[in-house]
Amino acid sequence: MTVFLTHNKMKLAFHTLRGGEGPNLLLLHGLGDQSPKAVPADVSGWPGSVYALDFTGHGESTMPGGGGYTAELLMGDADVALAMLGRATLLGRGLGGYVALLLAGARPESVRGAIIADGHGIAGGGDRPGPTVVRGVPERDTTPDPFALVELAADLRPAEYAEKFVALACAGSGLERPISVSAKSRPDWLKAIFLGQGVVEATLDEALRHYAANGTG
Amino acid sequence: MEVTIPEAVSYPGARRPDRHRWVGSFGVKLASCEWGGEDAPPLFLVHGGSDFAGTFDGFAPLLADAGWRVISWDHRGHGDSDHAALYSWDADVRDALAVLDSVTPDAVPVVAHSKGGGMMLQLAEALPRRMSKLVVIDGLPSPDPHPDVSDHEEHSLSAKNLAAWLDHRRTAASLHRKPGTLDELARRRKRMNPRLDDNWLRYLVTVGARHDPDGWRWKLDPAIRMGGFGPWQPGWSLGRMKSLEIPLLGLTATVEEEMGWGTKHQELIPYLPPGARLIPFEDTGHFIHIEHPRDVADLVLGFLS
Numbered sequence: 001m002t003v004f005l006t007h008n009k010m011k012l013a014f015h016t017l018r019g020g021e022g023p024n025l026l027l028l029h030g031l032g033d034q035s036p037k038a039v040p041a042d043v044s045g046w047p048g049s050v051y052a053l054d055f056t057g058h059g060e061s062t063m064p065g066g067g068g069y070t071a072e073l074l075m076g077d078a079d080v081a082l083a084m085l086g087r088a089t090l091l092g093r094g095l096g097g098y099v100a101l102l103l104a105g106a107r108p109e110s111v112r113g114a115i116i117a118d119g120h121g122i123a124g125g126g127d128r129p130g131p132t133v134v135r136g137v138p139e140r141d142t143t144p145d146p147f148a149l150v151e152l153a154a155d156l157r158p159a160e161y162a163e164k165f166v167a168l169a170c171a172g173s174g175l176e177r178p179i180s181v182s183a184k185s186r187p188d189w190l191k192a193i194f195l196g197q198g199v200v201e202a203t204l205d206e207a208l209r210h211y212a213a214n215g216t217g
Numbered sequence: 218m219e220v221t222i223p224e225a226v227s228y229p230g231a232r233r234p235d236r237h238r239w240v241g242s243f244g245v246k247l248a249s250c251e252w253g254g255e256d257a258p259p260l261f262l263v264h265g266g267s268d269f270a271g272t273f274d275g276f277a278p279l280l281a282d283a284g285w286r287v288i289s290w291d292h293r294g295h296g297d298s299d300h301a302a303l304y305s306w307d308a309d310v311r312d313a314l315a316v317l318d319s320v321t322p323d324a325v326p327v328v329a330h331s332k333g334g335g336m337m338l339q340l341a342e343a344l345p346r347r348m349s350k351l352v353v354i355d356g357l358p359s360p361d362p363h364p365d366v367s368d369h370e371e372h373s374l375s376a377k378n379l380a381a382w383l384d385h386r387r388t389a390a391s392l393h394r395k396p397g398t399l400d401e402l403a404r405r406r407k408r409m410n411p412r413l414d415d416n417w418l419r420y421l422v423t424v425g426a427r428h429d430p431d432g433w434r435w436k437l438d439p440a441i442r443m444g445g446f447g448p449w450q451p452g453w454s455l456g457r458m459k460s461l462e463i464p465l466l467g468l469t470a471t472v473e474e475e476m477g478w479g480t481k482h483q484e485l486i487p488y489l490p491p492g493a494r495l496i497p498f499e500d501t502g503h504f505i506h507i508e509h510p511r512d513v514a515d516l517v518l519g520f521l522s
Contacts (some may be wrong), residue, residue: 006390007386007387007389007390008302008386008389008390008440009300009301009302009390009440010302056302056303062302064244064301064302064303065243065244065245065301065302066242066243066244066245066293066301066302066303066308066311066312067243067303067305067307067308067311068293068301068302068303068304068305068307068308069303069305070305070447072445072446072447073303073305075383076382076383076386079383079386079387080386080387083387105379106376106379106380106382106383107379107380107383108376128453129449129453132307132343133307133310133311133314133339133340133343133344134307134311135311135314136242136243136311136315137243147243151305151307155448156448156449157448158448158450161374161448164374168374168376168379171376172376
């Protein structure tokens, strides 16, 4: 089932892949991707409900004109879904993994563990800015929004910025390990937080089992 | 509620633009305006955060009357421009380029205030041949982030502020600006512009607010909010300024105020590019060109000549 959530002027497609009792798992897709149509095999062992959100400019969600994408905006997208769910464990792939980290820091009481998995757009635009201006894109009204692809691939992710969100997640969640990394790729922001306080390496299956058992408190 | 239409508010020296036109920026409609002759050489004015092109109504005519075609625009979400779905610093820079491109492909002089200064520094770095000279009015980088660039820079990254920002996003779709009388809106703006003349602020209401049946409302998109955050670090801008290749004139305020940039004149000097000139305005707040339009216009005209 798909419903549309409102985030400012955007309508976001929010998919219930599996309803029912138990803890909530929210899937956040990678750059240029969209939500899966069914519960992916690698999360089928999750004991509760499984939801997925199409970010702005992706899947069935609004394609805004004129760009203006940031990872922080996408955190706002995910937060609207979190408001619907109350509490959830986040599984983010690629760009969605970075967004999951941000939201784990910003809503530590509601995010019951964030799992960063490999996927498109995990690196972002690196640690420091180059002087850039994207003059425009050749077409619009397609999904994913070309502006999303260009701007979110260049989105800055300084190591110290990512570290602050980990610290906020540690301070506010009450979880021993609010962040789990199943991704094998290591962009600089992920290197910086990797195996610091509150961040552990785990297979996806192990991380899901851990948060299913320990994330609801 | 009975609504009476106030008499047109005027202000000494203020003049509405001679022409208005729309500029498209990939789906976002920008309200652009011009003072001066259409055939005169173009000069661009860039406003700061939460402002609008009409805040140049006192300053722009002085430049136009000296022989320039002065062009400005309302940033997305500001003034009469579209309330966009998305806002970002980079999108504002792209919109600026769309306005420049709509006039000429040649290198042009730019005068920018506050956040507009930071935006145009980025544009000058990204496209070093697109700008011929740059004047920045209290908008050069500062170690202390300015409130109107808060969606861009890293600061206030506390649990409380992040939650407040997200709470705002959750309700942004249903937000409306609070209506009020012309005088009430002028008083509200006075909190952000405490040094500016009350009559000037009343004048600005008639330009930057719309008159609904239940009162005046600022046109600024209510989704735009101070107190955001982002990964940008002010030190980056400072460090990169030295490599700017075009002539730069910077004007700095000396009196701190709510919207003030907080730039310290002496602190900037080591970071200036070769040949740049930096002029502090004594006993002056953030809106230097509104407090001293004639002095600033003369400096700009001298710099451009």
